[in-house]
Amino acid sequence: MTTIRRERRQGPSVLRGSMVTDSTYDQRLLDRRGPTDWLHMDPWRVLRIQSEFVEGFGALAELPPAVTVFGSARTGRDSKEYEMGVRLGRALAEAGFAVITGGGPGVMEAANKGALESGGVSVGLGIELPHEQHMNEYVDLGVEFRYFFVRKTMFVKYSSGFVTLPGGFGTLDELFEALTLVQTRKVTSFPVVLMGTEFWAPLIDWIRTTLVTAGKVSPHDVDLIQITDDPDAAVDIIVAADRQQQAGTARREEVAARHTVGDAQ
Numbered sequence: 001m002t003t004i005r006r007e008r009r010q011g012p013s014v015l016r017g018s019m020v021t022d023s024t025y026d027q028r029l030l031d032r033r034g035p036t037d038w039l040h041m042d043p044w045r046v047l048r049i050q051s052e053f054v055e056g057f058g059a060l061a062e063l064p065p066a067v068t069v070f071g072s073a074r075t076g077r078d079s080k081e082y083e084m085g086v087r088l089g090r091a092l093a094e095a096g097f098a099v100i101t102g103g104g105p106g107v108m109e110a111a112n113k114g115a116l117e118s119g120g121v122s123v124g125l126g127i128e129l130p131h132e133q134h135m136n137e138y139v140d141l142g143v144e145f146r147y148f149f150v151r152k153t154m155f156v157k158y159s160s161g162f163v164t165l166p167g168g169f170g171t172l173d174e175l176f177e178a179l180t181l182v183q184t185r186k187v188t189s190f191p192v193v194l195m196g197t198e199f200w201a202p203l204i205d206w207i208r209t210t211l212v213t214a215g216k217v218s219p220h221d222v223d224l225i226q227i228t229d230d231p232d233a234a235v236d237i238i239v240a241a242d243r244q245q246q247a248g249t250a251r252r253e254e255v256a257a258r259h260t261v262g263d264a265q
């Protein structure tokens, strides 16, 4: 005599007898009861981080060539630095670059304003902060991030270079992250431009007199930083590096194509 055993499909599996569970995946998914501490645990965070990358890549992948502008969140609208930010945003937009900023106030707002007013693509990559704050009004494409490190990846991945105006810890963090990526060749042909010669001069001086003298960076590393007060000069530096990058890519593609033809023959 054959006993009839219970049977259930579960996804791609067939379960019989004692292996049959009392509920389906759907039932468990739709059940709202149960503990919620998993929401605050690392495996779930990893998924949230993953989703930020997915959302960020999705939102930014089709941007035209872009430049990221960093600088103080505290710069006042009536300051010279704000005006410099506006002029830079304008010059970048006129050269065909989208302008990416942190989406906040101060220099970020100034650069977005210049870009928007010149008919350029004005992007803000905001960050969730403990205090309430809004994306500045000159951002046309805004993406909010929970995690600084995900947002930083976006700044680098979707830019042809960084221009940094005077700022505080946040700005210095972004500047030195960019310099480290260039120094370690994680990114190539990636210009890092400082605007505000008077503000930056003591830092450059310290890099030369202390860091280089102590052998902490090479004299050549100092050349990774270019300084100007002129927005058009900043744009020229970015355009030249962009051309160099494109020429390098074209050369590599040509060599790869030659190898492919060679392999086929």
Ligand SMILES: CC(C)=CCNc1ncnc2c1ncn2[C@@H]1O[C@H](COP(=O)(O)O)[C@@H](O)[C@H]1O
Pocket (backbone or CB within 6 Å): 069, 070, 071, 072, 073, 074, 101, 102, 103, 104, 105, 108, 126, 127, 129, 133, 166, 167, 168, 169, 170, 171, 172, 174
């Ligand atoms: C008024 C105030 C403090 C608002 C902060 N709101 C912010 N919104 C968006 N990005 C920010 C903000 N604060 C710092 N950052 C990031 O850090 C840099 C500025 O930091 P800081 O003001 O230099 O140190 C910006 O380039 C930006 O990417």
